[in-house]
Amino acid sequence: MKTYDFQSSNAFVELFEIPPYQSGSLDGLSFAVKDNIDIRDRLTSYGSKPWRETHPPAAYHAVCVEQLLMAGARCVGKTIADELTYSLDGENYFYGTPVNPRAPDRIPGGSSSGSASAVACGLLDFALGTDCGGSIRVPASLCGVYGMRPSLHRISEAGVLPFAPSVSTVGVLARDLSVLRRAMRVLLRSDHLALPRVKNIYLLQEAFDIADPAIQDALSGCIAHFDGLPHLAVRSISLRDITGLDVSLKSCNENALRVLQTAEIANALGGWIRASQPEQGPNFRAGYRNVEGFDRSAMSAALNLCEALFARVAAFTQPGDVFCYPTAPVLAPKKGVLTSSNLDVVLDYYDRTMAVTAFAGVARLPEITIPLAQVDGIPVGLSLAAGHYQDEFLLDACLRLLGSPPLKPAASFLAP
The missing domain is CATH 3.90.1300.10 (Amidase signature (AS) domain)
Known part of the structure; x- marks a missing residue:
């Protein structure tokens, strides 16, 4: 499979680095944020350049981003989302199409297209996405990575631009199940629970x-x-x-x-x-x-x-x-x-x-x-x-x- 870097993947709106606030369960892991999720002092495009140009920079990180930084993870950028997150295909009129590295002639799926692409290209350990009608699950499946849509509203959506609040949720895409588990347990605020076996x-x-x-x-x-x-x-x-x-x-x-x-x-x-x-x-x-x-x-x-x-x-x-x-x-x-x-x-x-x-x-x-x-x-x-x-x-x-x-x-x- 061809190797892609941060530029050739076309997965990112912008690259930057936010170091972790402290040491924690996500030490050593890097992540990116779908560009409908706020990063302090940066513009949020919502997959649309006109939206980006007509809205002010975010005053705060989204709560879910803060959770990951407090758990030891490092943020490396914002990933492309489908236009106003209203799509399952991943082909953005303004930003182009993030590569599907497993099938480069095919779509990556959307609307968490850049997050799926960046993870599948091996450019980071996991990425935040959002899911309403399949916007984490579909691109994760099409790009050959893990993706989790959690129970509705288990994860804070403060600082996440609205789409369809009654069914939308924040979730995670990852190349490795152990990484998915680590990131999700931070966001879910999980303690050690006695869990039933699969019956x-x-x-x-x-x-x-x-x-x-x-x-x-x-x-x-x-x-x-x-x-x-x-x-x-x-x-x-x-x-x-x-x-x-x-x-x-x-x-x-x-x-x-x-x-x-x-x-x-x-x-x-x-x-x-x-x-x-x-x-x-x-x-x-x-x-x-x-x-x-x-x-x-x-x-x-x-x-x-x-x-x-x-x-x-x-x-x-x-x-x-x-x-x-x-x-x-x-x-x-x-x-x-x-x-x-x-x-x-x-x-x-x-x-x-x-x-x-x-x-x-x-x-x-x-x-x-x-x-x-x-x-x-x-x-x-x-x-x-x-x-x-x-x-x-x-x-x-x-x-x-x-x-x-x-x-x-x-x-x-x-x-x-």
Whole structure:
């Protein structure tokens, strides 16, 4: 694999160094910050040069950044985000496309595109990202690294620019599971807990069914490995089985997550866009038309459905339960393909991908994507999710499940 440096990766908006405040559990580790997260005295672009030019520098570091500095980590810069973080592709009109080092002709995924790229290029130990509809999980999967979306609001979002507050959260991308665990435990403010063992792995069958056949085949060995572990039940399940509601993953996205996301984006961005009339990239402009044309009377039903799904999933999930499914149901598309001239391709990518990512988003679950497979050298991630606020259990479960041979992340994904 070609080696990339800080410049050739095109992963960064700017480079700088903030030394750790003190020694701690993250001593010796370096990290970068997605550029919708504040760094004191620096401008935050939110993936948009007009936003950067019309807003003052941050007065303080975001709380999550302070936590990492106080734990001994060193900050090395800010990474590119998709325009106003409203994308899952990673191709930014203003800043360009961060490289996907595992598949350089393909997109890195977004909107935490620069964070995934920098980690995958081996330029730092971990990076902060944010996730609403998959913005950590998708780029982590497409670039072949670990990524964790924690339980909703487990991590402070003070100093993080708003997007869709009801479903957005801060999380971490890392090349190594041990580093992911160390960084996440700082952000989660975890103490040493007595954690249950994994008892049940529920295969979210709809997510497998809508995945490309090549992805299903690539992950089949991982599932077989789980099925062979002692004292562990592996069974297929649907969202209807979990909730008792007549709701599929597709409708979970279309009638719950996407509606709520669209409504809240309008609140977060609408005033500034209307007043400033900023320059916009063509992909953002096409997507934002959906926001401008949104019928807000649909919001009440979506909020109620989100709450019902959260409550039903929470009631179903018991200590020791893990959900398992492909992180992204498609391989990383080639760069330049996801444009308005290829609307069918765009809709297929977003509709299928967000149908999968909506599960943890609506149910407020912690989810970790693991770089366990590949198709012709293109990374494929497998996700594990656990019950709401069971973040520490999920981190421990990943370590236990990966620690039993022969299930190991592809060695080529761990080399710089």
